[in-house]
Amino acid sequence: MSLSHQDVARIARLSRIAVTDAEIDAVSRQLNGILGLIEQMQAVDTDGIEPMAHPQDVSLRLREDVVTEPSRREACQAVAPQVENGLFLVPKVIE
């Protein structure tokens, strides 16, 4: 199967990456090339194989529900594009 320009535009939107009309042809070609490579997997019989997420098959640790990190708001917000009164500013989302 091959992705149409419309499919690619939808994927770009889901990815929150603006793709211009001028770019979409080249992007589609490259994505289709990569998906062609990936399709090789479909020829392999993997029935009954357990998917592998972690090489050691360890389970996630639990810890005590206690405070472990001090507040470092100022240091962390020093690298933010726009802050005010300790809050991150974004364009208005509620009218």
Place this chain on the structure above:
Amino acid sequence: MIHATLKQLSQQLADKQVSAVELATGYLQRIDALNPQLNAFITVDRDKTLLEAAAADARRAAGLAGVLTGVPIAHKDIFCQQGWKTSCGSKMLDNFVSPYDAHVIEQCQAAGLVTLGRTNMDEFAMGSSNENSYYGAVRNPWDLAAIPGGSSGGSAAAVAARLAPAATATDTGGSIRQPASHCGVTGIKPTYGVVSRFGMVAYASSLDQGGVMAQTAEDCALMLSVIAGFDERDSTSLERAREDYSRDLAQPLAGLRVGLPREYFADGLAADVGRIIDNAVSELKKLGAEVVEVSLPNTRLSIPAYYVIAPAEASANLSRFDGVRYGHRASEYKDLVDMYEKSRAEGFGSEVKRRIMVGTYVLSHGYYDAYYIKAQKIRRLIADDFKAAFAGCDVILGPVAPTAAFNLGEKSGDPVQMYLSDIYTLSVNLAGLPAMSVPAGFSDNGRPVGLQIIGNYFAEAKMLNVAHQFQQVTDWHGKAPAL
């Protein structure tokens, strides 16, 4: 001094032949002189480096020094380091000065290692040639027309050109071993979970693993002993006792069973690279190793499986770059979604965008089982191949890449061609195994070629033993480019 190993520098510091400030000054001068043509460093900060060096000298004077206190090294620009720009090779993080240290950096600081600077890399560690950096490609010190390999190309070039005696690096699909091979340095990627990912900018979290590069296996052992260790802030960090990775270096290799996977010597391997690997195997035989043939039948499936799993995880990890809390924000936008889309379109380079979109697609509604779960099943098959192979051998040897370093620009227009060159490295990450690249010779056109040593889980000390013994009878690792 410039060609000295970590081990030698450590001795010189202990003997008071040189101070940490003198060492740092010497390397900084060399970086000033050579970095303009190599582009191995993104950030150098003389004042910060010399402050760290002076602190290391004070620590030595106070009798509180460790083995490596005062030795200068370089850090891949993927490890968050407080007060240093941590760009990850991306415009997205060009303005990001980290407010905290990665675990790897904390460990290096605790050991008293001095930071020489931050090395160039493919953007967000995505690439095999270093051409995907926002800061421009790194050049291979052996041949300025050649790629250094990627993604840790800056670290490899810096060590090869003797701009640093060692460097940190990361390996998600070969990003330590392939540049180490192409630049003629020794590099080690440990077992997944041995080095904490805390503060290491995430690419594909189930594959990402920190490691090191240096001139020798002995130096890699010293460095790995510093950076490895359990860290509760990384949910996949393994709870294991600290190890001295130097402990087995001197062991003789008599009786060592070396596995050669037939799939790694089939079509596609360049003749000159094949010859170099054969010669390296012969050297190990002289040291008493026995050679057995093994099979890793699913090797070719590592490419599609990797290029599903890595982009899928990348698309999730890189969703954090939204122009809100840190990183690049577009200057003009009409609403919140427009701000996200423009900030990300401007902040990411084309390879990063491609992988995010591939990942978004394979994880999207209706495709998850067909792609991600399928790839995870193939991942299990690949891990099982290694399990079967290691039943009959102690280490597996092979090439790192099908050819020596290719030319800059040669493959940059065709992502699929670039991906295919990762054939001998991806399986190791999918299985979570440790592996190394060790200098083993030069291609017909004079470019370095590395021997890959793959170990079983937690067999780092064994691999380092094999590499060290190999380096006792060869001098490929001691060769340096004329610059």
